[in-house]
Amino acid sequence: MSAPMDYPASPLRPGLRAALFAATGTAGKDVVRFIALPLGMALIYMVSEMIAPSLADKSPFLSRFRGAELYFRMLAVTAYAIGLVLTFEERETRTWWFLRLLPARPLGLLAHKLLAGVVLLGVYMAAVSAVVAVIPGGWGELTHWLSDPNRVQACVAQTLAGFATGFALPLVLPPNLVTIVLAGLAALVAFMALAYTAGGVATGGFFSAESSYYVGSRGYAVMMVAWSVIMALVAIAAVGRREGEIARSMPAVEVALSTRRRRWWHRDCGFDPPTVHLLRLPLILTITAAVILPWLMRVWNRDDSGSHAFLLFLMAPLLGALLGASAVSHGERLRPTFYLYSLPVSRGHFFRKRMGALLAASVVLVMAWLTPILLSLLKMPAELLGVFVAGAVVCMSTAVTAWLCALLLRVRLFAIMAALMVSIPFGIAAGASLTSMLFGRPVFGWSEPIVYLAWALLVAVGLPVLASWLAFCRSPLLEQSEGRRALVALVVLPLLAVWGTLLLLVSPQHFLIMIFG
């Protein structure tokens, strides 16, 4: 079985690499393995800076993400990605088990990994500094932005929090990259929401630029550091644990059949037990979020007509993508030929089972979103109601897109980026069209929403069906080479991404109206 996450080969000669590994152990190994990641992120930074001026007149919202703002956000994202790869691959490929057999203290291994993280982050910062230096006025703008000590604090604290979150979560969650990435973001958002609420209750100010918890403030930095400490404790506890890999090596079916209830799922209900097992977390999160978030929104926005509903808007696709990505179990994605294919059952049977599982999960998801909508019908302002509906559509489209990626590719960072590239423009366009259709905004023509809706339906229904059919019935894509699957994804996903982006750029006001009312 080939390694699930492929990175470009290191430029070092084999003999030199061996000497480096012998001298530095895990730290050197991780730096060599992941050196392409910070360089790639710096490349994304450079491309973003290059296209930002052309977006300025098309989308004021997107044009904000350049210069110091971009530097600030990319640093946190890169720290998150670096933290993530340092531990995720060890879990996914079970090499964490290999490390634990070596005569090294767990905290020593942790220190090696932290050292590698610092080096990789240093590589990123050096590369980005070079990019900033060649952009006219870039260096001056950045130093001016950083001249505020609060911003420096926030920058450091957010980078720390990003790294700690990415580092700790793979050690405690199932080794599914989509789940980990999105659960990390969802957990961070939930933590911030709780902190905002607690801070708001204590100080009387809620979630505004004037609040002492706004990004760039001391309160924000304190929250990020507190979060980092929590994540560090999680990592230390997980590293000290001896047997995480043992439990994971047990076949999922065996685990699923261990109780009478699961036998019922398997034999009588006809769901694949691994799917049911994996769907539990996203469903719980979805329902919890759907119940708690509307309440939080009311606390924050007593006198406001829902202009800050974008938190809900953010949570919806995250949870939806969790759901979609969990519909295919980790083991099935990783193994070139998986166990189910060896059973004397047609692939169409598995196809129907999976579609049934996804359909049932979707019903639960939609119901979870409908409940607050129904509750809100009496009191909620129309704009907020529109955001709920839009959120549900975004949620579903993101979920199925992530599912598509999960089926076609062994999940890797590329798949996450591709999923977001596709789903966010589509979701926004679809949500905007729904809002316009429901509330008859004058800026929209009536033909436009129909086109958007058709696309949304295609994404929400057509793609998962196509992906399932390809994976389970027609072409055993899971048995094909990594390269061939990547080729399919590379052809399909960018086409959709380009179309979705075009929709967004042509009508940027949709997005702005939906967010800011």
Place this chain on the structure above:
Amino acid sequence: MKPSADITTPAIETRGLGRRFGSKWAVCDLNLSIPRGCVYGLLGLNGAGKSTTIRMLMGVLEPTCGSARVLGYDPVTEDVAMKCRVGYVPDAPAFYEWMTAEEVCAFVAHYRRPEWDAKRAERLLRDFGVPANQRLRTLSKGQRAKVSLVLALAFSPDLLVLDEPTGGLDPLARRQFVEGVLAEYSESGRTILISSHLINEISGLVDHVGILHDGRLVRSEPTETLLARVKRVRLFYEGAPAPTACACSGLLRYTADGREAVAVVDDYDSARTAAEMARIGASHHVVEDLSLEEAFLEIVGPGAAAAAKEDES
């Protein structure tokens, strides 16, 4: 004094060691003592608890109850010191598959200095026919198993623990491993704990045997003692057919066919067995030796299990 320097203590010793997964005890009340310098074969059917036992001994799985000492070290609290002296080949080794064999050796060498012998590692790779500059992901299952063996052998550990080491090896490599590497290693006076299904292949090397059945240690003794105790006795009857049942002490299995019957007895003693056979009316009997595999199968086979249940009831 370092724990491992005390040569009078057993290489491995456990007291009441047990591990539970959910409600099921995978290993229960394990009292094991493996003398230094011996080759100890840990035998058992699938799911008997061999790998769980080894993982607890290697400090990668925490016991639910009981204690263990490996070379005098506690695997839970002194696992790093213990791992410096122990070479372990797991049943399903996981590597950095993007590394070459040479690189993974270098990586492990970082943690096993100063004991790591790079020349020995190089020689073992060459002897096993493993390409040193090829990425591990491109190697066959057997070649990766050989890399795992090289990593365990290259620093000359005091104790070598092998969990199904020959699983992925072809017959030639198996013979090379058993007759070459293991024999050489055991001759140097070091201790080997080996768990394997291929009992016949290791039977010539193993001087102590432990048999695990349903998580319990049902035998632990020198191989010679075991083979001297478990015998197959062919009974011949004249005049009347052989009885369909037999009530002899230490009986593991009894089958009758016409005027001939076969009894497999535990705790064999020539005088006592002769008296027993005369008592049940056999005109004469022939005692046959069993191979280690035959003895193992007789002890853990269905007949033994049924007898054990009867005893309990």
